[in-house]
Amino acid sequence: MKRIHIYIITILGLLISCKKETSVKTNNALENKVSELLTKMTLEEKIGQLNLRGTSSRVKGSLPEELKQAVREGKVGAFLNVMNKQYVDELQQIATTESPNKIPLIFARDVIHGFKTIFPIPLGMAASWDADVAKSSSRVAAIEASSFGVRWTFAPMLDIARDARWGRIAESPGEDPYLASILGKAYVEGFQGDSLNDPTSLIACAKHFIGYGAAIGGRDYNTAIINKELLQNVYLPPFKAAFKAGSQTVMTAFNEMNGIPASGDKYLLQDILRKQIGFDGFVVSDWNSVTEMIPHGFAKDEKHAAKIGINAGLNMEMTSQSYEKYVKELLQEGKITENQINSLVADILRVKFRMGLFENSKRAQDDSGKLYTENHLQLAKEAAIKSSVLLKNEGNLLPLNKNKKIVIIGPLANKPREQLGTWTFDGDKTHTKTPVTTFQQNNVDFTFVEGLTFSRDIAENQFQKAINAAKQSDFIIFIGGEEAILSGEAHSRANINLPGKQEKLIKELAKIGKPIVLVIMAGRPITITNIIKDVDAVLMTWHPGTMGGPAIYDMIFGNEEPQGRLPVTWPKVAGQLPLFYNHKNTGRPASSKEFVHINDIPIGAWQSSLGNTSHYLDAGFTPHFPFGYGLGYTTFEYTNLTLSSNVLTNANTLKISVDIKNTGNRKGNEIVQLYVQDVVGSITRPVKELKKFKKISLEAGEQQTVTFELEVNDLKYYNNKMEYGVEQGDFNIWIGKNAANGLKETFKYE
Ligand code: NOJ
Numbered sequence: 100m101k102r103i104h105i106y107i108i109t110i111l112g113l114l115i116s117c118k119k120e121t122s123v124k125t126n127n128a129l130e131n132k133v134s135e136l137l138t139k140m141t142l143e144e145k146i147g148q149l150n151l152r153g154t155s156s157r158v159k160g161s162l163p164e165e166l167k168q169a170v171r172e173g174k175v176g177a178f179l180n181v182m183n184k185q186y187v188d189e190l191q192q193i194a195t196t197e198s199p200n201k202i203p204l205i206f207a208r209d210v211i212h213g214f215k216t217i218f219p220i221p222l223g224m225a226a227s228w229d230a231d232v233a234k235s236s237s238r239v240a241a242i243e244a245s246s247f248g249v250r251w252t253f254a255p256m257l258d259i260a261r262d263a264r265w266g267r268i269a270e271s272p273g274e275d276p277y278l279a280s281i282l283g284k285a286y287v288e289g290f291q292g293d294s295l296n297d298p299t300s301l302i303a304c305a306k307h308f309i310g311y312g313a314a315i316g317g318r319d320y321n322t323a324i325i326n327k328e329l330l331q332n333v334y335l336p337p338f339k340a341a342f343k344a345g346s347q348t349v350m351t352a353f354n355e356m357n358g359i360p361a362s363g364d365k366y367l368l369q370d371i372l373r374k375q376i377g378f379d380g381f382v383v384s385d386w387n388s389v390t391e392m393i394p395h396g397f398a399k400d401e402k403h404a405a406k407i408g409i410n411a412g413l414n415m416e417m418t419s420q421s422y423e424k425y426v427k428e429l430l431q432e433g434k435i436t437e438n439q440i441n442s443l444v445a446d447i448l449r450v451k452f453r454m455g456l457f458e459n460s461k462r463a464q465d466d467s468g469k470l471y472t473e474n475h476l477q478l479a480k481e482a483a484i485k486s487s488v489l490l491k492n493e494g495n496l497l498p499l500n501k502n503k504k505i506v507i508i509g510p511l512a513n514k515p516r517e518q519l520g521t522w523t524f525d526g527d528k529t530h531t532k533t534p535v536t537t538f539q540q541n542n543v544d545f546t547f548v549e550g551l552t553f554s555r556d557i558a559e560n561q562f563q564k565a566i567n568a569a570k571q572s573d574f575i576i577f578i579g580g581e582e583a584i585l586s587g588e589a590h591s592r593a594n595i596n597l598p599g600k601q602e603k604l605i606k607e608l609a610k611i612g613k614p615i616v617l618v619i620m621a622g623r624p625i626t627i628t629n630i631i632k633d634v635d636a637v638l639m640t641w642h643p644g645t646m647g648g649p650a651i652y653d654m655i656f657g658n659e660e661p662q663g664r665l666p667v668t669w670p671k672v673a674g675q676l677p678l679f680y681n682h683k684n685t686g687r688p689a690s691s692k693e694f695v696h697i698n699d700i701p702i703g704a705w706q707s708s709l710g711n712t713s714h715y716l717d718a719g720f721t722p723h724f725p726f727g728y729g730l731g732y733t734t735f736e737y738t739n740l741t742l743s744s745n746v747l748t749n750a751n752t753l754k755i756s757v758d759i760k761n762t763g764n765r766k767g768n769e770i771v772q773l774y775v776q777d778v779v780g781s782i783t784r785p786v787k788e789l790k791k792f793k794k795i796s797l798e799a800g801e802q803q804t805v806t807f808e809l810e811v812n813d814l815k816y817y818n819n820k821m822e823y824g825v826e827q828g829d830f831n832i833w834i835g836k837n838a839a840n841g842l843k844e845t846f847k848y849e
Contacts, residue, residue, distance in 0.1 A: 133448045137441055139200055144173035145444045146426050148202065151177045151383060153418035162186050173198040174423070176415060176447055177205040177251065182525070184462065187248030191460050202448070203456035207251035210290075210301065211270060211522035212236070214243035215530070216475040216645050219486040220520040220586075220622060221256060223641030225273040226663035226729070227485035228770050228792060230285035236482055237289030239475045241301040244525075246469045248462040250454065252301045253350060255286035257337035258310075262677040263670060264317030266590035269521050269622030269642070271312055273666030274679045274726065276333050277789045280340035287344040295347070296455025298463035305341035307352035307385060308361060308372070309334050314354060317676060319589045323356045328782060330371075331817035333681075339376060347380035347450045351413060353388050360395045362388040363407035373412065381414040381446040390419040401425060409435045414443045471530050476646055483643040483650030488663040489730040490637040496574075496614050497636045498657025498732060503573035505545040507535060508565045508608065510554045510601070511620045512547065512578035517554075518620050520642025521587030530645055534578055534618070537648035546572065554582045555599040562607055569611050576655065577605055577634070578618040583642060586622020595673050596626045609633035618651060624669040628723060639663070660732040662768045662794075664837065669724035675715065680726035680838035681785040685713045688786075689720035727772050727789070727837035733763025733799065737771075740834055740842035747830075747848045749811055756806040757834045757842060761797035768796045771805050774838060775814065776831040782818045787838055790814075807834075814848065 137145075152166070152175050169175050170193045181187050187206055194204045212218045218236040219226075227233070237254070244252065257279055260271035272279035283305065292300040310323035313334070325334060338349070349372065352361040361367060362384045372378045389408045390401055398404035405421035406429050416422045429435045451457065489497070499505070511517055515531035535547050550565035551558070569575050579601045584590065596602065597619075608615060609630075617634040619625055620642055627637065638661060643650055653659040668678045693710025697717045700709060714720035736759070743754035761767055773791040777784040791807045809832075814825040827848055835841020 133445050145440050147174040148176035148444045148447050149415050149422045150175050151415050151417045153179045170194050171197045179207040195460050203460040205251045206248045208249040210240045210244045210252040211254050214240045214525050215470040216479050217519045217523050217526040218479050218482045218644045220269045220642045222269050223486035225666035226488050229485050230281050232482050232485050233282050233285035234289035237286045241290050242299050243470050245299045245463045253304045256306050257283045258312030260312040261679040262317035263595050263623040264591050266586045269586040275789050276336040279337035283337040283341040284344040287341050287346045295453045302347040304348040304350050305338050305346045306350035308349050310356040311352035311354050317591050319591050320353045323354050328819045342378050350383050353385050360392045360397050363392050363411045365411045368412040380450050383415040384417045386417050387419040389416050390421050406434050414446050479644050480646035480650050483647055484659045485662045487661040488639040489661040492730050493635040499655050501656050505574050506568045506572035507547045507576045508550045509578035510551040511580050517582045518647045520583050532648035534648045534651045537652040550604050557600050569608050575613050575615045580619040580621035602630050605630045605633055628671045664727050664729035664770045668722045668726045671723040672718050675718050681788050683783050684786050687712045689714040725837045725839035731767045733765050733767035735769045736760045736762045740844050745846045753809040756804050758804050760802040764799045766798050770794050773807050774833045778829040
């Protein structure tokens with residue numbers, strides 16, 4: 100067993116040394132303001148600060164007197180979904196002039212991938228591997244949303260997702276902790292802007308803490324079982340990155356992890372979040388997740404749930420009102436203490452002070468000119484191009500020649516609402532540019548026959564019309580996938596193929612013999628094994644947002660190339676899930692030498708006469724497309740992988756370089772990926788882990804040397820004793836185009 104180096108710190112050590120991992124600083128002047136205000140507050144007001152009221156988004160007519168009165172009495176700390184600007188102004192006015200201590204409210208909203216201008220879904224944004232795009236998209240969202248009074252977004256979602264059945268994979272940053280961390284930081288920086296007290300700053304909310312994406316079977320809200328090693332090495336890193344970037348809030352997950360619902364998990368909310376990480380903002384529950392500890396079988400009633408939430412350190416209760424109803428009683432009975440309440444309230448006040456709300460709580464006035472601006476729309480288009488992943492391009496079918504006759508077929512070719520994707524309450528579909536409207540505006544000579552009216556459609560009555568139109572054309576562009584409602588919260592699927600009769604229609608069209616481009620708009624990877632041979636090109640655009648049409652137009656005709664790379668492993672069949680590239684090797688790793696397909700097993704074969712390795716008899720062991728995969732319109736050659744040394748120590752940094760040449764005949768983009776494997780560990784290590792990547796752009800024929808620097812910190816991990824460090828021994832290193840490809844070298848850490 101290898102020796103763990105001296106910077107190993109056990110969790111216990113961390114608790115004692117209080118060496119926090121986050122650089123969020125509290126300053127004394129701020130803490131004094133918080134304590135001074137606390138001393139003036141009544142218990143009712145303190146309880147009020149813990150209350151996030153989830154009402155009013157559908158309120159018609161005037162603002163209900165009951166709400167105004169609650170604010171007047173200081174019984175509400177924040178609101179979600181108040182989307183009427185006058186109500187925002189009125190409620191804030193009451194809070195800051197009539198409530199006992201004039202404490203301002205915070206208005207929250209799920210501003211997930213845009214507010215009015217909708218960007219690609221977060222899984223799509225993750226496919227861009229581009230922190231700048233993530234940051235600018237969230238800045239745009241903040242500028243638009245703050246004009247409606249929103250100052251708090253429930254984003255970014257940083258749940259690592261390894262199972263495409265899970266509907267909320269659409270909102271996730273994918274399966275890789277390193278990529279997710281880079282994106283998490285970028286989103287927080289974009290939402291929060293340069294200063295929290297800027298009226299266009301939205302405080303971020305890293306969610307869902309934690310393990311929501313590890314729902315067993317990919318079924319939403321399901322139990323997660325995550326050991327400490329996985330928690331620290333896979334699920335926590337993106338959250339840590341968000342906190343380091345200054346995320347002021349965090350939301351607890353709906354799920355239980357290892358038997359404890361997240362909203363009642365003291366270990367998570369205190370030992371990990373406050374003590375290990377040093378987070379000093381506030382924790383909000385998910386929607387009713389405090390009282391949902393009752394059906395979880397963890398609390399016997401609302402009062403018990405409130406007690407558990409308070410004792411766990413959960414600051415603000417979203418929508419359910421168990422704190423409001425029972426905190427007083429719990430205090431009287433000595434089941435919780437006023438010190439606990441003070442500390443929970445202080446965390447909220449600290450954030451309100453940082454947001455500058457006590458000085459200026461006015462809504463960023465005048466939204467004219469802030470919504471759907473030319474600049475916002477251009478950024479949304481750029482994001483859609485950078486997110487789109489070209490999965491197949493047989494015979495370089497794409498880009499298409501505009502002068503040929505084209506037929507567009509498919510249920511998502513002209514669906515302004517559907518291409519926006521999940522979580523787009525505020526996006527106005529009348530602003531959406533679909534592929535069909537864009538082709539029309541650009542005077543492309545094309546015919547459009549829907550073929551199926553929605554993605555789940557099983558009626559075949561338009562098939563013949565589509566086939567006839569296809570026969571008259573040179574190329575078929577089939578735009579299908581999933582409607583927005585088929586992914587997102589509570590929308591998990593057991594089969595993740597193209598729903599309805601889409602596969603059947605594609606097969607009918609393939610019989611005509613014309614080249615087919617399949618454009619997929621979906622919230623998750625879609626299994627296309629049944630139809631991959633029937634189509635010549637496959638372009639995955641995820642749900643691309645408001646500007647999906649112009650982005651697709653530019654990519655199809657080659658004004659731009661698709662630039663995305665998969666942020667998740669793409670399965671052949673749902674039965675392979677969960678599937679992720681950074682898995683462990685097992686004692687019997689799968690290998691093509693050993694693998695025998697189910698159809699090749701001789702009848703009556705002896706039980707153990709065939710390769711006993713970790714695979715499926717029918718689906719093998721490889722995905723359809725690996726993590727990091729994506730084609731462009733040119734080709735790149737990787738040569739000459741060179742390490743500055745074959746030994747890494749605590750004192751040096753490895754410089755790793757590779758020559759990359761654009762061997763095609765047009766300019767192109769490449770995302771160069773560096774993976775590492777720690778060959779032997781005191782606990783088993785993943786077969787590969789992404790450690791670095793760089794996006795480059797090369798002219799035809801151009802060559803560039805790309806250099807990465809790798810240091811000891813990049814290799815550290817937590818073992819199952821919660822020791823953090825790196826162990827002496829051998830490492831493999833790859834630089835390549837994706838997780839299944841690359842030039843390989845080795846080095847030692849000494
Ligand atoms: C439930 C979702 O899980 C969460 O992500 C969201 O922010 C809240 N509802 C509020 O809408």
